[in-house]
Amino acid sequence: MFPPATKKQMQDMGWDGLDVILVTGDAYVDVPHMGAAVIANVLMDAGFRTGVIAQPDMDDGADIARLGEPELFWGVTGGCMDSMVANYTASGKKRKSDDLTxxxxxxRRPDxxxxxxxxxxxRHFKNTRPIVLGGMEASLRRISHYDFKTNKVRRSILFDAKADVLVYGMGEKTVTELARRLQNGQDFTDLRGICYAAAQKPEGFLELPSHARAAADKDAFVEMFAGFYKNTDPVKARGLCQLQDTRYLVCNPPQLPLIQxxxxxxxELGYRRRAHPVHAEQGKVRALDTIAFSIISHRGCYGxxxxxxxxxxxxxxxISRSRPSILREAESLxxxxxxxGVISDVGGPTAxxxxxxxxxxxxxxxxxRKRCLGDRVCPELAVDHGPQIRLLKDLRKISGIKHVFIGSGIRHDLILADSQNGQAYLEQIISHHVSGQLKIAPEHSENHLLALMGKPDIDITxxxxxxxxxxxxxxxRKYYLTGYFLAAYPGSTQKDMEAVKDFCTREMGFAPEQVQIFTPVPATVATLMYWTKKTWPGKNPLFVETDPRRKQAQKQILTPAARTAKPKKPQ
Structure with missing residues (x-):
């Protein structure tokens, strides 16, 4: 059954109350691609009575109160995307459509x-149970961060929301253990993967520049970001703390990765692959077209x-799933x-x-001090596409499955780096797993921009x-390549975009359709460069396009609309 979203559904399950209520900015779609669905199913699997309120009415207290008050905590997420990215384009315009509503x-989703x-x-539950933040928006905004909408540095979202706990990253382990400790009345402040407010800084934690300093001084912001960025690995990371007002933000080290x-x-928790019945009269959730029958084979990305x-x-x-587990999921689909008969994707952040x-x-x-990928593939990374080749072959043999597609992006540099199975993998996906076009993500053609992006040299492409x-x-096969490209990335000029256009026409043989204007998102290196107008990790001055019209003009160079674009004072 779906987690209950109404009092009647809760009673139908034989529950007189709930341990946890999840509030999400997306429609509730019961698939393992949606954080709220995963956490709801994981908590119920662990024995916690869990309900969900999706996209509550902000003007009517009856909506948020329809399930009562939870026994343990409220779990709050903005949804699969940061709500400001979901609601606004890179040019600052309000988005009219939403595939997750x-x-x-x-x-339905507030800013x-x-x-x-x-x-x-x-507002509607005074002195209520703890409020626990989680998901993309909370994770990216857990420390002081540059906010594109206001063009300033905001403090931790934990403090702005006045919540009790923030769970960052993929929170299944952390949320389950937090629920157990709250249920047993135990202290939870040593849990990996959480942030909380404290009067004193913990012993042994790395103190980042205060919010006041980071907001007023870009050099202090760079120092803060460096401390944050270098402590995201669960094996090596130190705990972090940062003075936000009169209190400290305490960020415990990241949660350890899941084992297979x-x-x-x-x-394999029996996701329903449908929108919750509570949405039945509201219309179709378009995201289901691409995620309802796709399979996540792994999580994480060393790119x-x-x-x-x-x-x-x-x-x-x-972290990769076992082949038997993936095959069992495919058989259930x-x-x-x-x-x-069509599995729309088998993959992860990178297939x-x-x-x-x-x-x-x-x-x-x-x-x-070095990366797995970049200008070259690290020799310590044992690149072998053999396991995925075997997985895809087995998936094609399952009765009732007509096609298995790879909709996730692929790293073409990994294919070239695999001397044993790279060519066989390419032949497999061309023969069986793409339809007419293969998507890659060069992102740019100029090496000075690719270096700023952390992408491989254009000669690899x-x-x-x-x-x-x-x-x-x-x-x-009469198949073609198509590519993703970024316009107005920090360091990019109109001359650079003209070079991309020439590269696409002369070497890739197409006019790109999938061109995005760079959007500064908290907790990324690119956003640090956008805000400081300096390179990373160095401190060299960097041109950054900030005018919305000139950003659009960069994009239009790669589209037919470029012929009519008249930017103001083009660079």
């Missing part, structure tokens, strides 16, 4: 949803792209009454990182283009 109109929902709860048996169990928030949420260590990870990380942690074309031709 029933009916598709962006009318700064985590703060708004916490205030809503406290734990991640297998989480993904460490500087514009990506995955590192701050899922971590740099890739084949039996689902709504399944039409072809499945079962590929540095063996040293488990005991020594991620390297501080050129090598892959040649490999792909030869392979597709030999296999008799």
């Amino acid at each position: 029933a009916g598709g109109q962006n009318t 700064r949803a985590v703060i708004a929902y916490t205030n809503l709860i406290r 048996q734990e991640i297998d169990r989480i993904h 460490e792209c500087h514009f990506c928030a995955i590192t701050a949420l899922q971590g740099k260590t890739v 084949a039996r689902h009454p709504d399944f039409k 072809n990182m499945y079962a590929i990870e540095c063996r040293k990380k488990a005991t020594h942690g991620a390297c501080i 050129r090598q892959f283009i040649r490999r792909f074309r030869k392979t597709a031709q030999r296999l008799g």
Whole structure:
């Protein structure tokens, strides 16, 4: 059954009350891709009576109060995305549509949803049970951070929301243990993966520059970010603390990664692959078209792209599920009454990182001074696509499955780095797992920008283009490459975007359709560079385009609309 969302559903389950109530900024869709759904199922699997209130009415207290008050805590999340990113474009315009809202109109998620929902709860439940923040918005904004909407540094969202605890990262272990300790009346302040407010700084914790300093001085902000960024690995990280007002924000070290048996169990908890019945009259949740029948094979990403928030949420260590677990999930999809025979994706943040990870990380942690990927693939990373090849072959054999697609992005540099199985993997995905086009993410063509992005040299992309074309031709497939590109990234000028256009036309053979304007997201290196206008990790001055019209003009260079664009004072 779905976790209850109404009093009647709660009573139908034989519950006279709830231990935990989750409040989320997305429609409730019961799939393992949605944080609220995962936490709800994990808590119920652990024996906690859990209910959910999705996108509560901000003007009516009856909505937030419909399930009563929980015995242990309220869990509050803005949803799968930071609410300010979900609600506004890179140009600052309000988004009209929302694939994670029933009916598709962006009318249900408030700005700064985590703060708004916490205030809503406290408005209607005085001196209530603890409020625990979690999810993307809380994780990215857990320390003082640059806020794009206001163009200033805001303090920790834990303090702005006046919540009791913040769970950051992938919170299954942390939330379950927190619930147990609250149930037993035990202290929880030593839990990994949480932040809380304290009058004194803990002994042995690294003290970051105070919020007041970080907000007033960009050099102090850089120092703060460096301390934060270097302490995100669960094996090596120190606890952090930061003076926010008269109190300290205390960030305990990150939670240890799940072991394979734990991640297998989480993904086999019997998700319904549908929107909650409470949304039945509100319309379709469009996100279901792509995630209802896709499979998560692993989590985490060691790519460490500087514009990506995955590192701050899922971590740099890739944790892969076992092949039997994934096959069991696929067999359950084949039996689902709504399944039409197509698995839309098998992957994670990057599809072809499945079962590929540095063996040293488990005991020594991620390297501080070098990266797994970047201008080259680290020789310590044993790149082998063999396990994913075998997985995909087994998935194709399951009765009732017609097609298995890879919708997640792939790292083409990993394919080139795999001398044993890289070519075989490329042949597999061209032959069976893409439909007409293969998506890669060069992001740019100019090496000085790619270095600022943490992406590989453009010659790597050129090598892959040649490999792909030869392979597709030999296999008799009229397949094409398509790519993702970023405009107005820190350091990017209109001249740089003209170079990208020339590269796409001359070497990739297409006019790109998937071009995004860079959006500063908290807790990323790229946002640090955007705010400080300096390179990372150095301190060299950096051009940053901040004018919305000129940002749009950079994007339009790669689109047909560029012919009519008339930017003001182009760079």
